[in-house]
Amino acid sequence: MALNRQDLPLSRTTGRSPRWIVLGFLLASFAWAPIIAMSFTAPPTVSLTAVFVGGLVVFGFALLLVLLNAVDPGRVPAAGIRNTVLLIAVSLVLWAPSYSWAEPGEQPWAWLAGFAVAASALASWQGGVTAVVVLVSAAGVGGAAFEGSPVPSVVTSLGCAVAVWAMCQVLVWAHRLWLAAQDGREAQAELAVAEERLRADRELHDVLGRRLAVIALKAELAAGFAARDPDRAAVESNSIRDLANGTLREARRAIHGETATDLPTQLQSADLVLSSAGIRTTIDADPKALALIPASLAALLATVIREAVTNVLRHSDARSASIVISATTSLVTLRVVNDGVSRSLPAYGTDGTGIAALSARCAAVGATLVAGRSGEDCFELRLESREGLGGPS
Numbered sequence: 001m002a003l004n005r006q007d008l009p010l011s012r013t014t015g016r017s018p019r020w021i022v023l024g025f026l027l028a029s030f031a032w033a034p035i036i037a038m039s040f041t042a043p044p045t046v047s048l049t050a051v052f053v054g055g056l057v058v059f060g061f062a063l064l065l066v067l068l069n070a071v072d073p074g075r076v077p078a079a080g081i082r083n084t085v086l087l088i089a090v091s092l093v094l095w096a097p098s099y100s101w102a103e104p105g106e107q108p109w110a111w112l113a114g115f116a117v118a119a120s121a122l123a124s125w126q127g128g129v130t131a132v133v134v135l136v137s138a139a140g141v142g143g144a145a146f147e148g149s150p151v152p153s154v155v156t157s158l159g160c161a162v163a164v165w166a167m168c169q170v171l172v173w174a175h176r177l178w179l180a181a182q183d184g185r186e187a188q189a190e191l192a193v194a195e196e197r198l199r200a201d202r203e204l205h206d207v208l209g210r211r212l213a214v215i216a217l218k219a220e221l222a223a224g225f226a227a228r229d230p231d232r233a234a235v236e237s238n239s240i241r242d243l244a245n246g247t248l249r250e251a252r253r254a255i256h257g258e259t260a261t262d263l264p265t266q267l268q269s270a271d272l273v274l275s276s277a278g279i280r281t282t283i284d285a286d287p288k289a290l291a292l293i294p295a296s297l298a299a300l301l302a303t304v305i306r307e308a309v310t311n312v313l314r315h316s317d318a319r320s321a322s323i324v325i326s327a328t329t330s331l332v333t334l335r336v337v338n339d340g341v342s343r344s345l346p347a348y349g350t351d352g353t354g355i356a357a358l359s360a361r362c363a364a365v366g367a368t369l370v371a372g373r374s375g376e377d378c379f380e381l382r383l384e385s386r387e388g389l390g391g392p393s
Helices: 017-030 032-039 046-071 077-093 095-100 108-123 125-146 151-228 230-255 263-276 287-292 295-315 355-364
Strands: 280-285 320-327 332-338 368-374 378-385
Touching (some): 017 032, 017 108, 017 151, 032 046, 032 108, 046 077, 046 095, 046 108, 046 151, 077 108, 077 125, 095 108, 095 125, 108 151, 125 151, 151 230, 151 263, 151 295, 263 280, 263 287, 263 320, 295 320, 295 332, 295 378, 355 368, 355 378
Antiparallel strands (some): 320 332, 332 378, 368 378
16 A cells, blocks of 8 residues: 555654753753852842843843753754853853852852753753863852852852753753654654655556557557558557556556556466567466465565566567476476577666566575576576475475
């Protein structure tokens, strides 16, 4: 059956709710950064308090941009770098007022630095390293300048960064794992679509290639008989019409994935097509043995026969052809032989949909397919499979 659009999984763009849930959790966790900084700071005037609050709002906005990069790693890398640099820059702007207006014994800027480092590390390890070097160093300088010792500020910033990063990293990792699973499902869907297109191309190649070759031959015959034998020309014209209608039906079935690939049907079709092209055809296959061949092997034999018939029509001036299938409990053999192969012509069936592709397909299921010249002007295709009537030996 052909692949329908509704069979495809939803893409990432149609299911963003996990991303927003993760982002909401991160915002709830990182909202403590401006709260703690404001709680541990006492600006001397109302206007300076308003300025400081405005700075914290900008800090929160920069923090949001970095967290967006953390939950959406597919964003442009340059944008992530800019956002991390912006967060570090805003944090450094708040360094002097935070230390100058800090309440006794508190390190408000060290807490801001810790949250900024954690957010940068969640977005990318490069941003985390940069933030650690710049912001923790600034915390140490601030502690030494305003508190007499860099240790409390450095310990506070590093401790906050590690604790917040560890708490949120698990969630971010799980979200990225979910995104990878979504990408895998999308890739699987795209692969299914590609396989369906290849199947349709292969079916149309088989159907149209052989049928159109026969129609072309019959059209030449009808044109030759038109003047000297109108009745024979009419017969050939009717045959062309029937073949064209049959070709149209098979093409439609191929597009919708309904082409018959059972072995008896393909043998009958091969006899009809070759005979219609004026090729004397001999088919030697025991119907009882055909019914006992495993379904997967029968489908492979049908495909090989169909390709062989197409190649006979397209690449030879055959007068006779034979198809022989022999089957035992340990070996199944298919031989397709035709004459009319000129020595000046290269060996046929070497294109992407010919013998080379069939050989690879046979090898994938443990069968062997060989093809080459046989005798003066004959060509032989031979398939052997150890999967006999009793299954794999």
